[in-house]
Amino acid sequence: MRTKAIIRLLFTAGVVTWLALVFTDIPILISSVNSIPPDIPVWLPNVLLDMFILSLYYYYKLKIDKGDLNFVDLLWRVFATGLVATVISLALRLVDFLLGNTKLASHVVFIDFVYLINLGLMISFLIMAFMAWKRLILYQKSKWLLRLWSFFEYSLLISLVYNSFDFPFVSWIYNIMLGLLIVTGLVLSGNMKWVAFLNFRQKWTSLLLLLLTVFYLGYSLFTNSNLAYEINKIAPVFTDYRGHVFILSVVVFVTLYSIFSFLVILFNLPTTSVFEQKLEEVVNFQRISQSIQTEQSEESVYNILLETSVSTVFADAGWLEVIINERENRIFTYQITDKESRDIIRHLNENNVKGILDQGSDKTKNLSKHLASLKGSRFRSILAFPIHVKGNNIGTLALLKELPDGFNKEMTRIVSTFANQAGISIENFRLLEEALQNERYKEELKIAKMVQKSLLPQLLEKDDDFEIEAFSESADEVGGDYYDTLRIGKHMVSLIIADVSGKGTTAAFHMSQMKGIFHSLAQQDFEPHEFMARANQALVYCLERGSFISASYFVINTHKKKIRYARAGHCPVLYYHAAQNCIEYFKDKGIALGMVRNKSYTNFIQTYEFEYKTDDIMVLYTDGITEAKNKKNEEFGYDRLAATLLEVKGLSAKQIQNHLVSRLYDFSETRNINDDYTTMIVKFK
């Protein structure tokens, strides 16, 4: 909004200064014609002219900076300004022509007025072109170029100041200044980098626009110099641009740059297609590399590869064979049918042609002749490259042409690069997929671990006859250790410890089933072997092949001070007899749940019974404890477990547990466990 206002202000300033120029120049002219000293200082029109130039300079600067113009747009603006200037100038000529040889037409004031209009138009055209050329020259700027340009602009400013004041005319200063500016302009005119970025069509447009620009320049120069000449004949003093260093330098600069650009574009025309092709290659290359980030599937990477390769080497058709597994492969085609491409592949294989579809050493060798022997095929040239991912050949890219010898060395190189890049893209794509999969898996594990944790009881049954403590620590991977207690009656409490085979979500899932089974069956006060048989029956339908659950189930009767239990493949109970001060593992018979999937399971499970006495200790645990390893790859084992218990036999259940856990960590010398540890310690009172 603000720039818009400034642009308007500058335009107004331009108009006002021009009008002021007219109103000061004409009186001076009249005085000069009549050979009387003018009332107005002679330098005033010059100052006004320079102010006019300055306002135009900023006006066009802002106008050009405002719009995000491309090169052709810039040229178009210059052309349009020139067109307007020329049309107005021609209109004035027409008026002049219509007036004929009337007094008015030949009056010096009228001529001067026309001259001033033409001069204003020419200056605005020049400055417009100057600003546009500045933009073009500084398109790809270096520090040095920027400095030179600033030097050029400041020198022009100095020349403007020099002209403003009526310094006594010194020929050598004038010549040096003009010469310096022209040379600088010439050097700057060498910067034509923008031309390379034009495509074929844009180049033609630019040529036309530049030609017309040069024409307008020539025309306005011609008009102005004619008018100035005519005025000069009558009046010696008026605003003559012909001695104006700034205007002359800009005229030279603008003209030179226009002509240079025109010639450079003209000579660049024949090679444009090559440039365009290179540019397209780069863009295609980028497309392949970027496809990995944006595309959803490998398939689109393949399609982009095929499309870009075909278009880059101007092939008539192409296919991409992707190996899915040893027997299967998939073909992506472009301008060719599946059948045709498979025919060609078969034909090449049948004739045992080496070096086309595999990694041949020299791709430029004429192997296409073999195509000629395939009847009904329209293709006469073939170029193929294997695509590798991590050293494995995952497919072949083949490009076809109807011309014989259609592929040159350059094309071979490009396609080879494309195939390599595609291999990298696909590999990256696969890695990304894998990483995502891992992330999902981790997330899943986190949930499983949470589920598992929540399945373990927060509180264990309390009883006056015994104290009970449990501890469970799971490894990074979710395990399936489970323990629980349930009061069956006033004097009856049931206990369970179980270990689900396998890890991960399935283990957590089976664990939750085990919990359900325990809570529903334990309440019904079954004998332990009956409990196991029923649990087995229930689990048969949900445990997959190869999965099983080891468990021990206990019913403590505090009234009779007896424990009845069944061991279904779980680690043997470690028992401390306080009276005899001895330790024992209950190695009873019993196979894990899910191992026998029919009624005969009852033959493999039994209920055992023993009495407990005060200070006896029962240690239940999972194999994570006995199989815990130290750095020497030794297992914690049954003996160490028994010895650990003996060390603290007199302490409370909680203390025994703490001791056992710390012993275990000391032994394994790490906090990173690789299996689940679970213990449940019962100390009788």
Added chain:
Amino acid sequence: MIHIKRLQEDGADVIALVGEIDASSSIELDLAIAKSVGEGFTKILVDCSALEYISSAGLGVFMSYIEEFEDKHIKMVLFGMNEKVANTFEILGLNELLQIGMDKVQAKKLIQ
């Protein structure tokens, strides 16, 4: 890591297990047994003399074949287990479901 070797002796397929069987390597054991069954062997001997460790997943593999072998009348005998491995089988009660011999000679007798 597990290394599995197979050779045929007196019409029986002898599968020798060398190393440790954990959750990941149990797949190889499963493949080896499945291959043996697929090739039509009805007598399978599993040499465990160089088996150092077996996890529950490995035991699950043996377990999973019990019913199939009964249906197809395939006999499988394991032999040569070290004490630790044998203990693992015993705790789970698999020794009651599988035939386990002391050594190859005994195993060959069992399989007849």
